[in-house]
Amino acid sequence: MRALRRRTAAALSVTACLLAFPAPQSAAEQRQTTSEGPERASSGTVYRVTDTDGSTRTEIQRTGALVLSVSGDTAFVQANGSQAERLRSAGLALERASATTGRSSRGPAAPGDFPAEDSDYHTYSEMLTELDEAASQHPDIVDRTSAGRSAEGREIPAVKISDNAGSDEAEPEVLFTCNQHAREHLTAEMCLHVLKRYTDNYGSDQAISDMVDGREIWVIPMVNPDGVVHDISGSDYLGWRRNRESNPVDLNRNWGHKWGCCGGSSGDPNSSTYRGPEAFSAPETASVRDFVDSRVVDGTQQITAHIDFHTFSELVLWPYGYTTEDNAPGMTREEYRRFADLGEAMAATNGYTPMQSSDLYVTDGSVNDWMWAEHDILSFTFEMYPDSGGIDGFYPPDEVIQRETSRNDEAVSILLDESGR
Structure with missing residues (x-):
């Protein structure tokens, strides 16, 4: 590396x-x-x-x-x-x-929706329906809840998948988050795929059943619902990245660890990587922060592992993003080696390229850095399909959804297994 x-x-x-x-x-x-x-x-x-x-x-x-x-x-x-x-x-x-x-x-056929040829992508309201249906169809293993509200007041929904979903058991917890960046619609499909895989196959697939019985799996499919809605609100895709505050914030530069420290974000409100006026100024990051903080029970963080899905470049990334050092303060050489070994193992299953986040470029105020520094959570970013390209890379055809989400099945299984170690 x-x-x-x-x-x-x-x-x-x-x-x-x-x-x-x-x-x-x-x-x-x-x-x-x-x-x-x-x-x-x-x-x-x-x-x-x-x-x-x-x-x-x-x-x-x-x-x-x-x-x-x-x-x-x-x-x-x-x-x-x-x-x-x-x-x-x-x-x-x-x-x-x-x-x-x-x-x-070739934007949406009507504002607020995906074009007919890409109708398999889920709008915000369709995503909510999927979560409600999962809770209705699998009431014993799905608990439908909320992580908070967005800048425009939309719910940031969350679901828990576990064999006793309504109870807080002493089991390792794993979190999957998607759509911090609005235009990265394939990521919401990834979170919905995780939800369907671990609910629809429960009871018929032994490996799936064992994980649901032994873990508490949390899924937050749209961290940035306002941005998602805005991106498909015109006659064309808008290429929108940030949230929808009056000075829109890049949510993945707004997290609290080393916020604004190292030239890995912008203080200019017109920049696509604008970090906001202070850490956790965005309602969306503050909501997810509060949710993660709430999983500290009797002084111990229950969430042990996390993936934040993005597009695109086909990468597996791990902390730190703010520095190019392997074992910066808060991470020992042994802990870095665990990140690298696990990242490389997951990448070997999906064909992505594994690297420390700062090998891509330096970022400060990122979710992975905060998850690890604040809570010792094994936190990764997956940059999904395609492997390269321009703006159109954010809008792959819906024909690839099943292939590109299931492509991460084994990597997700590896992380779930590792979460109990």
Whole structure:
């Protein structure tokens, strides 16, 4: 894994050049309204950038450009004119890619819904129906509850799957969260797949039954329901990432551990990685934080393992994101090795690439860092299908849902097994 972090001479030179430039913002960019900001799929050009490493990609992010996906040393980057100029001045070769192909521009047939050809994706209301039906069909093993409310007042639903779902038993608990970033709709399908797999197969599949009997499995399918609803509210997909506060927040930069510490987020409300005015300022992150805190029983955190699903790039990531050090404060070398071994084992089952989060690029205020630092939870991010691409990578056709969610079945089983160790 250390080889992933070695910089080439070219990457070192690019990083030095990027650090030498300030991060200017044009008057036109400053006038952008924060409610829409730079997030529409049409608001920037997507470029293919080769010969990048974690350090280069971190500095790309710090210009205000957004790394959309990474495959090997090739990154797809969305940048406006001034950001692209900075990147070129630093010596990066930018090859223009398609920012809006048929996948992102062929929007919903009606506002608030997915297009007919992608109707297998679940809207917010359809997701709620799925949870209610699971609770109705499997009342003994499903407890339907809530993690809190969003900025616009929507419920952030949660379900527990266990053999005595209505009781709080002394069993290891595992949490799956999805859709922190609004446009990553495949992730909600992943959480719903986990729900259906561990309910519909209970009693007929021995391995599934054993896990449900011996664990308490929590699923939060849409951490960011307002953003999800907004992303499909127009005639086209909006390419929306953040929540829907007046100054929208990137939820995965709003968590409390090392919030805003290390250049891995933005303090600019117009940035796609805006971290908010303070840690847990967003109702959504505060709600999930309170839910996780509530699982401390008699001084012991019951949740022992967690996956936060994202798209895309086909990666398995583990803490820390705020630093490139393996065993930074709060993580011993042995604990890091456990993360790496488990991450590599899960990646071996789904074909994803395993790495420490900061090998992708530095992030601060992320859910994985907080889960581990605050509660010693084995917390991973899975970046799902596809493995690379531009804006349209956030909108794969619904024909891939079953294949790409079931692709993670064995990895989920590995984590559930590990949660009891």
